[in-house]
Amino acid sequence: MTSVAAANAPVRLGLIGSPNSGKTTLFNALTGLRARVGNYPGVTVERREGDAQVDGARLRVIDLPGVYSLAPLSPDEAVVARVLEGRVAEVPPPDGLVLTVDATSLERGLLLVAEVLRLERPVCLVLTMVDELRARGGRIDFAKLEDALGVPVVGVVGHRGVGLGELRRLLPHPERWSRPPLLPPAAPRERDAWLASVLARVLEARPGPSRTTEAIDRVVLHPVAGTLLFASVMVLFFQLIFAWATPAMDALDTGVGALGETLRATLPAGLPTDFLVDGVVAGVGSVIVFLPQIVLLFTLLSLLEDLGYMARAAFVVDRLMGRIGLEGRAFVALLSSYACAVPGIMATRTIPSPRQRLVTILVSPLMTCSARLPVYALLIGAFVPPVTVAGFLGLQGLVLLGLYVLGGSAALVAASLLSGRLGRGDALPFYLELPSYRVPPARLVVSQVWGAARAFLRRAGTIILAVSMVLWVLLHFPRVDAPPGPEGARQALEASAAGRIGHALEPAIAPLGFDWKIGVGLVASLAAREVIVATLAQIYAASEPGGASLRDAIRSDVDPRTGRPVFTPATVAALLVFFVFALQCTSTLAVMRRETNSWRWPAFAFGYLLALAWGASFVTHRIVHALTS
């Protein structure tokens, strides 16, 4: 009957285990780095599957999200329950369940074992980190454990390959695994007695505390030293993604620019070449320019996470984040967003609660990212006098600091409002396990970094590229006959679709003091915020984009109807405030779409931040106008 199909279809194995149980390390050891990553239908839970070959048998390993219990409280946990029951359309129920339990905490892990055994499926128990168990003086009698549970038990050290040979021999034949003659009892009282009797039989020596972990924690979790260490790690972390990524990003930028120039010089001049260079090549450039930050961020994140520090950092800062309804891990994501919201949003993957993750994603665009700096620099440089206040503080620097503070405090307020609103329907309490410190295997770090980079390129990169091509078309069509040179470029831009959109936007943005030229800049800045600088340069027919000529041009621009300057102090202040709040960044929207698996949340974030930006700019314009006229 099924023998033909069985010969071709891979054996499907579901990998279950609690967080920190060594599940992902085992997954990598079994499947190599060839995991397929996707989403489960309808939820934001990541779906990972990988293939392995054992003696000619094909195995498909499904890495299920980490769970402490099969009674689901969160979407991650619900996915596990649904996959095991065969209720996920694209994922047939696994033929066998491979359950990972950290050997050093068998006392706790045995609870999950009891739940999984009660599913009455073929189960194979893998005790991980048996080396650590031994080092801490613990002893488990494997034969007695097999006997007590009635299922095969294998001890492994995932990243060193210990025990994997034995496990591989078992895996292709779940139908041959021994099954428990009697299931663990379901009623709490009897179950607790069962747990106690099994533990009494198999746990010959309870592992002592890990001396290394104890010693490190005396410093890391010390009220003073731990707080100082946390602050230093965060400063270093921020410095690394902010500063260290810059040379690589600049190099990529230069490389893409050089490629564009080479193409332009080689290919015949004309529209197709312009599109290829300014639309496609520049679009690809705007995608890969994020890669250094993403690679760096995920290397650091997975090191911090897998070393065991992330949980400690979350512990140290939890009280502060708790005041805005978030937990400690959100701090790192928000901090990353100061460099760029794209890696910041991807960093929210370390937050276990889906609700907190969503809130963090929604407020992260408010952190002042580095793309806003060129805009701030242009406007502050042009309109804020370089004077000193109180003897030594530069006014320009103070304004810049004020913009950072404004964005940061808005993020905190938004987070506490949103977590109150989105709070219902998520019963997940806050808890955090502090794993022992471990040096993560390089392979684990590489697989996480590679997974993040690939997900970004595939899911977000395609959207960013498409939008930059559409924007190119809007900025260049319809075409008019214009003389060459800066003046011709200005005319062509005004006649383009983007120019018309700028004019059409004028009624909506006039209350903020913005004219159509700023409108065009806002449209173009959808590609990336700093693009408004280049666009304004083009509009003002400036010969040196970003240089002194643009500053002078916007300073001396006069509204032909009123005869007053376009960039009044009120308009400049309103524009700065607009950039603090507005989410005019397609890359952020694309990565939000990727991480939340729907357009609903990026649309919501765009909408609420646009409303906030408009309102705050309007108020700012009114106040500054009243003060200065």
Added chain:
Amino acid sequence: MSPPAIVLADLPLGAHAVVLGIDAPPELAQRLEALGFLPETPVTCRRRAPLGDPRIYEVRGTQLCLRRSEAARIVVRAR
């Protein structure tokens, strides 16, 4: 005379106790049990965060960080 029942959140730093039960809605109670807080389980308060909350408890071979709000649901008897 055995010491009175208290909630885990009130257990002094460094003190040992035994879990008596969980006083919480079923879902939360089930989760706290899954984390190891079963009746008769020994538990120790190991550390507290710089601002006093959350705290780290040692339970069933793991170090678990709980906020006051959750630790106040676990009824224990100090030893």
